[in-house]
Amino acid sequence: MKAIDTRNLNKAYHGDALVLEDVSFNVQQGEFFAIVGPSGCGKSTLLRIIAGLERLSGGTLFMNGEDSGDRRPDERQISMVFQNYALFPHLSVAENIIFGLHVKKIPKQQQRQRCLEAARLLGLEELLDRKPRELSGGQRQRVALGRAIASEAPICLMDEPLSNLDAKLRTKMRAEVRQIQRRLGMTMIYVTHDQVEAMTMADRIMVLNEGSVQQIGRPLDVYNHPQNLFVATFIGSPPMNVTETVRNGRQLQLTDGWEVAAPLVKEDVVAGVRPEHLTYAAQRTPSFTAAVEHIEVLGTETLLMFRMNGQLWIAKWPGQWDFQEGEEIPLAVDEAHIHLFSAATGQRIDHHLLPAGRSMEAAL
Known part of the structure; x- marks a missing residue:
């Protein structure tokens, strides 16, 4: 069953240009769905619309099969985890976790039980009496997640929750959030500008740019078969290398000495190659040669940078290479x-x- 089903969503402020334009997608129950794109593309606005914090300018929003475009936030059975944690500094960890449950008239014994279950799941049992100022960034993020878990809302919305953490802690929290989502069977919509987070955490991802949907699909499908140049160069680290080509009869010339036959392609094209698909050709006929402009040996892999038709290209090879x-x-x-x-x-x-x-x- 579809937990979220949006159809041709539009959002504009004060009659100005559309911030979101004809956004349509659905999220299945229990799915981890990531919305990824650059800053200002409309990700957080879309999440706020789903939460009921912003009104639609057009289109429809269905939640669990019911039209929910005009419902108040408290009627939508959702929880939210924000980028800035949104913890109350004067309340303890336990009080922050159960905050809001009394508004729903949850009995105190049940509130305590939910708090302990969330704390046990997140490793916060020894911290329940502390205030937020006594916690690290990762612990504060766990408290915010604990509040979402304690609410037992079937849908959890997360707005760049890990962006304030350092790289090592972010990697650890990515795994923890994904494991918790799977264990609880929550439907999670996760907004991020970090395509690595989207690729490693989500069942499916939606790529947004300038308020429009660029592609929706499983992470590897989006990576291996990008539908346009924006997706190709946004998804992947390092991004896809691209260059304009020159038509030479039935062939495409990518650079001097490197041509490929493309008899079925009749228009001007841009060619793209992933960094890991550029290989060292010491024992085979090379496609081309290039001068190393910069090299980064990262321990487990090496990045080599060179110029292709005036543009910077990157090759990514496993191991340590000395050029x-x-x-x-x-x-x-x-x-x-x-x-x-x-x-x-x-x-x-x-x-x-x-x-x-x-x-x-010959090919047939």
Whole structure:
């Protein structure tokens, strides 16, 4: 069953340009659904609309099969976890966790039971009497999550809850939040600008840009088959390398000496290659050679940066590689790993590339 079903949502402030335009998606019960995009793309506005904190300018919002566009926040059976934790400094951890339950007229014994269950789940049992100022950032985030768990709302909305944490703690909290969501079977809608969070945590992701939906799908499907240039260069770390191509008859020239046959492609295109699909070609015929401009050895992997048609490209290889800046190295790309996008619209082009020199007949 669909926990959330939105159809052609629009949002504008004071009659100005649309902040959200024709946003349609659904979230299944028990699903972890991430909304990802750059700052200012409308992610938090969309979450506030689902929460009832913002009114729709157009479209419909269904929650558990019922039209909920005009319902008050307290009628929507949701909980929220914010970026800034939203804890009351004068209340203890326990009081923060159960805050709001008395408004729902939950008996005190049940409030205490829910508090203890949430604290046990989050490792907060020894901290229940402390005030927020006595907690670390990660502990405060757990308290905010504990309040959402104690509410037992079937839908939890999270607005960039880990962005204030350091990198190591953020990685740990990503795993904890995902495990808790699975254990409780909560429906979770998670807003983030960090595509790594979206890729590692979500069952499905929705990519937003400038208020419009760019793509919805499973993380690996979005990564492997981006529907447009924006998704291709936003999803992935490092992002996809892209370059304009030059048509040469039935072939596409990506750079001097590197051509691929594309007899079915009839328009100007931009080619893209993921960093991990650029391989060292010491033992095979290279697609092209490039001079190393910068190198970063990260221990488990190495990033090599070079120029392709004036643009910075990055190759990502496992292990530790020792090259010098300015050194010419041979690089190869499997034709199957080249993505093509329309130069006019940015949309993905379904294609069948052939290595230069092969005919369609030979491939069939």
